[in-house]
Amino acid sequence: MTGSKITSVTIGSLNDGGNYRSQSIDSMAIPILEQEAMAAQSGNIQSVSGASYTSAGFIQSLQGALTTLGL
């Protein structure tokens, strides 16, 4: 991860309310990002999946705002 917008990064733990089955700690190394870091990462995604929206809803949606993510 690069960039100056990252305020904190933690490594996921079993207590994160994450995986519904218990797993070894080794496999739980999914970074948990504060919103700013998340926004920075968003610049690298190609699409957004969320609950279905109408045409009017698209304009408000994250998918509709894809070009501005990460800025």
Add this chain to the structure above:
Amino acid sequence: MVNVDTLGAPLESNDLILHHAEDVMGTVVTIDVYGPPTVNRELVDPYLSSALASLHHADSVFSLWQADSPMSKLRRGEIDLAKAPVVIGEVLEACQAARELSQGWFDPWALPGGTDPTGYVKGWAAQRALHLLLGAPVQGAIVNAAGDIASFGYPSEGEKFKVGITNPHSPKELTAIVALDGCIATSGSYERGQHLMDPHSGHFCTRVASASVMGPDLGLADALATALAIAGNDLLDVIDELSEFEAFTVSFDQERHWTPGFPLISLAAHE
């Protein structure tokens, strides 16, 4: 009317040949096609046209908002299956399979107005559109139909597609970023209000705020995501058992759960 042509386009990359947004099926479907800059866009346009035509065709056959669509007529008993377009029979058969696989939690026949395969059709139509792009001289493509995504190939050399999943508690933010293998569908009530019905109780009800299913078949992923949103986390076991399908949920208390193979890249810190 806002010009949606440039909305929803991923950040400029050398390899993005084409971005298109189309108003169809009551929503906006975006299509993004990737290939090296040497590809002549004019070679790709005919495939895009075919893909768009297939979306409009699916809309005209299945739209329940159009009183004279074959699906609407079928529901009213004005035509029977034998007189209806063949794709309706195919879709209904696939919905039967989805009903069984979801242990009855996805059930288009249990809905109050009559048979309603909408929870399958959107994904099915999006993937059919994607398939029409396969013949184009491109390295990858993504079709996004209101949050149901189908993909093939890759965005750039050595990279996989990455998608974000919306945070149902704050839909202008992401809850997770995942590596996309094939297709992903997400279901929840937060965009359009309570519209998901529990076929067992007959009540509008969702037990998690958002449910996402990834797999090779977008129609089925769409149906399973609908079922998962209604049934809640107990259904994660069932989806986990299906080879090639993985799932992820966000609960009303903001906790997230996922099947062991769900390809998470990162999670957002929730408040």
